[in-house]
Amino acid sequence: MPAPRTEPSRVEAGGRWYRQPILWLGIAVFIASMIGCVWIIVASTRSADIPLETSHTVFGVPASARSSHGSPP
Numbered sequence: 001m002p003a004p005r006t007e008p009s010r011v012e013a014g015g016r017w018y019r020q021p022i023l024w025l026g027i028a029v030f031i032a033s034m035i036g037c038v039w040i041i042v043a044s045t046r047s048a049d050i051p052l053e054t055s056h057t058v059f060g061v062p063a064s065a066r067s068s069h070g071s072p073p
Helices: 010-014 021-046
Strands: none
């Protein structure tokens, strides 16, 4: 007579992959983040990037590439 199995079978222990709710939650979050990324890219291409008319620095960075001082030595 064979000895009874003490370990549950793979199906009993973990179930099938599509029966795991955390997996479906992970898939849903991943898909939602990808859709959000695509939406941000599409929305940013539709809006114009108008340059600011300013002569001072913005957050410590010069607003233009040219310096108001003379040419470099």
